[in-house]
Amino acid sequence: MTFNVTHTSGAARRGEITTPHGAAQTPAFMNVATQAAIKGGLSAADLETVGCQIALCNTYHLHLRPGEEIVRSAGGLHGFMNWSRPILTDSGGFQVFSLARLRKITEDGAAFNSHIDGHRVFMSPEDSVSIQYALGADIAMAFDECVGLPAPYDYVKSSCDRTFRWLERCKLELERLDGGAGKTVLFGINQGATYHDLRRENMLKIAELDLPGYAIGGLAVGESHEEMYETLDELLPVMPSDKPRYLMGVGTPDNIIEAVSRGVDMFDCVLPARNGRHGKFYTSSGTINIKNEKYAADFTPIDERCECPVCSNYSKAYIRHLFKAEEILALRFAVTHNLWYFNHLMSDIRSAIERGEFEAFKKSRSE
């Protein structure tokens, strides 16, 4: 994997990541395909249509079902889901924290009960990397503990130390598996809750491992936007400038623009798909809820300025009808439009950085 910054505009960066499955332009928004499928009924071909550059799949889910050996036999996730562009896999750490039951964290790793059938599972840092390697990820993420907020300082500190030891084990395991071939690379994840000194200390430590990229984890888990931005203000200056910076699980268009303005390069979030499934559509003039009665006889598209396959062909009235009639085509249209919106927002962001006008772009959006 390589990463090059080609333009800057203030602290905002315009770059390119290259992987064994092609390049991605940054800042990039990764589209979430948790179980090797996109919620709302989109296929991998649809993901290309909406402009997705990198698909994000989840180690926790795929390990439980269908199991990484089936995916490996299918030629990895790329073959399994028929997606030819880059794939990043989450390590499972976040799902152990958010989904699994009766979890027990030890130095070895995490034991937990499957959220599907309750069976006991143990996952070590080595297991996580080995699963991600079997899945054929271009970018694997370090296995980390994502601490819920608020959390006591001492617990966060000892958790960060353990997650750092896990990161060293992840790195060793990937070196053992990949042997320097570069089929899969590992990103480190910064933790530290909202304690700025722990965040900075942890970031400086993981930066010494000289990994190909660094993520900020444990944000967008309930803290305020201001707390998130303050943490970014503390962290970005100590993140390696020659490596991609990935803000995990973020976020709204505003969150993304604020983070880009601070120098973040990569994002992922379930928001466009989850909100879409509830009838919330992102448009160039704000969000709308299509279930609103006022759209019942509105024969204009969701967004006159949008060129997505939904806005090009269907009216608000039709899409509202699909939601009211509980047709799953409604979900597909919503996710298609919203992913298109987020991916094209990133394209607008990249153009603004190329022109050296990112601050003006950011200002124009907040008016």
Add this chain to the structure above:
Amino acid sequence: MTFNVTHTSGAARRGEITTPHGAAQTPAFMNVATQAAIKGGLSAADLETVGCQIALCNTYHLHLRPGEEIVRSAGGLHGFMNWSRPILTDSGGFQVFSLARLRKITEDGAAFNSHIDGHRVFMSPEDSVSIQYALGADIAMAFDECVGLPAPYDYVKSSCDRTFRWLERCKLELERLDGGAGKTVLFGINQGATYHDLRRENMLKIAELDLPGYAIGGLAVGESHEEMYETLDELLPVMPSDKPRYLMGVGTPDNIIEAVSRGVDMFDCVLPARNGRHGKFYTSSGTINIKNEKYAADFTPIDERCECPVCSNYSKAYIRHLFKAEEILALRFAVTHNLWYFNHLMSDIRSAIERGEFEAFKKSRSE
């Protein structure tokens, strides 16, 4: 509307229907879009991809939601759902019988409670035609009473007589609305349960009205296949040979082939979509249930001989995973494949008739 038979092979007919929205080749299988949407999340564009020639929408559902005035304002169903090919609308008679509660049939029409919110609705033959006209159907169906089986002879006889009077009223109402413009045409529906004398008598009577097409209703509602075929054997000889013959709600590939061999031209059925949603896929070597454990690591397509977008790009293992993981993409793939299968079966049937080899085709299928 015009209809021409271009080839015959035994009693099987190869023909063409032309409508204001283009031609359809017969024998044809209409694809069901009940609420102006195809179950499983397919869009109108997808319907074209799977080879659908005529979409079938339901008056009962669309009258209740979103209401025909909204559809009319959208430019009819064609504009509303963005479908440019022919549309046939069911009259609502079957849904009053199968879905509505507390129905009361009188000479005037049918009163019933909406299955959605229970509100009382009254629909006369004139209402049904007027709604179908507002929906912009190319082909409207007569408003009929579909009698549940088994039913007493006397009830069926008096019901047939009333449905005939309703048919005359439907015809008058469409003439009033359409004024001979031919935007919408009306098909009559034969009823008579499994009483052959009533069926024949009714068919002879409705044939005298010289309508552009005739349907056989009230079959595939629980009777055996043999009873259905016997009824067809009785009816087909007395159906006008210069008009399309439509067997409503049928059926399996075998049902369709048996009916074509007796001279039926048009079909519709929810089977490919409904079965698909339960994981049942039609293939050139029979049906399979993709949820079966034996497909967990089967990386071949559903049907090696199928060229549909699903079989061209995805494996059984992936599709099984989607079903097990409850991803709605599973439903879309299943409906896409099964509708493709049915539409291409019809294409094979038409080719066999053109070659004058329909009996050989039928025999080869049953081996």
